Amino acid sequence: MFYRLSGVRHNSYVSDRKIFQVPADRNAVVFLLLLGIAAPLIIPSLYLNSYILPWLIWTAAVLGLNLVTGWAGQLHLGYAAVMAVGAYSAVHAAKFGIPWEFALIIGGLSSALIGSLFAFTALRVKGLYLALTTLAMQFVMDWVLTHSPAITGGSHASLQAPPLALLGQEITSDAGLYYVAFGWCVLVTIFMLNLKRTGLGRALVAVREKDFAAAILGVNSFYYKLVAFAASSFIAGVTGALLVATFYFLAAPEQFAVHVSIQLLAMVIIGGLGSIIGSYMGAALILLMPGVVNSLFSALAGFVGLELSLETLAHIPNAAYGALIIIFLMVEPLGLGKLYANIRDYLMIWPFDQLKK
């Protein structure tokens, strides 16, 4: 009723390969795109640059991590380290006088190079052991960053990013920074949307399901693992650089520490493995949750008349964040993306339930 068709029936390969199988989905995406373009006119710039902009950038990172974890099935607990490589090399390149367009690409490429090192572990091991190795690599990267003043910028361990300039235009306005983040997020989303209908995407899924079986079918599983790691690291590098250039304005090692990697993986899991709309929702939930929980608890404590210490209030968001991960994995392990898909599938054939496959 809402979708004006009951289920999806293909009559040709062309229709099977469409990105949007249902016109209503395409219209919704166009509407959201227009909303995104008009956002600086609708949303006050305070909210735009402190909520929407980081959300879009983190979403781009989550999509990149989803490429390697959700599509290729390779566990990655060192994604923040890869982002750090991109961020630092891009900022250093920009400080050196290279235009930001090329600096971003340099950041992406150096990330892809370092990130591919992770793939060589993936050749040897998988599953738990791959997760542990990437975690160890994250710790090595943390150590390198905190122990090399040449990279991280001296005793204060923070590196000022030069003002962002693209195509000769210096971008300083709030709306301008927002459009840069928005543009990158849309670009990554388009890439991910198209991935599933290419040979590369199908090969990645085959590797995820069972890499031995994929190898027997003639899919070179190591090559595709390498491609997955390199591509997702490239996305990570550019995203890390943009995060520093448009949001933090200065790079510090703790912005890319191990808890950030875990947070990114939590966004992927809560959003749903391999789900694009889920990546948006997962990032939004994890980013918004601490503020909401904190105000909820202080309001609740004020209501009951309980005096909560500052320290307690500081740790409650962490507990709630852990509880959120636990509850999601217990109730819906496939995440918000699956919840959305369930509702969509239900509405698609409603009220003709007997057509359900």
Place this chain on the structure above:
Amino acid sequence: MDWILISELTVNGALTGLLYSLVAIGLVLIYKSSAVPNLAQGALTMTGAYVVLAFSDNLGWPLWVAIPLAIVIMFFLGMGIERVALRRLAGRPIVMILMMTMGIDIFLRGTTLAIWGGSSRGIELGVSYDPLFVGDMLLSRIHIVGAGVAIALFVAFLLFFRSRLGIRLRAISDDYLASWSVGISVERGVGLSWGLASIVAVATGVIWGEVQGVDQTLASLLLKGLTVAVLGGLDSIIGALIAGIILGVLESVGAFYLDELVGGGSRDLIVAAVLILTVMIRPHGLFGRHDIERV
């Protein structure tokens, strides 16, 4: 070369390593029975120490009451975690199980700190801080006590795995489908292993709480415990003990020489390097079982 210094570093490293083994034994117990890598073992350790302090420090009860009470509470907490969170994830992809234990880790850390606060407190075991002189070497008494506890726990588990219940757990770790078919309750066995790991966490928390104070840094013992467990083989308790000694010695002697070169803090680097090299060269560890995968 200063042989006395080297031997002192070696012995102290081995003793510290045995303290890491305590964390690793908890990890191995759970991995052995259910193939779940428990990334919450560090947080469990921290919770155990805080529960002991809740009785001994906040309520003022003597330690010999507080520790057994904490052991009972943590045993049921461990069983509860398995029952509520992990059981329904059985058979799910490893990424979800890993994420679940990470979620439990974050939750436990947040909750304990929200309840009891983050300022560091010590557990007074009554072990003197005066160093012990063996020949020309200076040894820390609490490390010797801790190493003793690690070895005692190892012997206790060695005996336990020969008992009727222990044989059941071994059967589960060997082949849980076969155990099911001969009437062993796999769920109860896995729950029991979580309870035992939580008891180990209390012991670890008390010893480390005496060594470095009880605060949230206890949870970061996880990385060292994991490295020891992987190096020894994730399903081998003797492996955890021996790998602990190896890692402790490597860390202590290696850090002594590397710190001059890189300017301090090379301990974590050595641990991470050992973890990466173990996984790259011998993923199943020194004493672990090598699993063969079938398509």
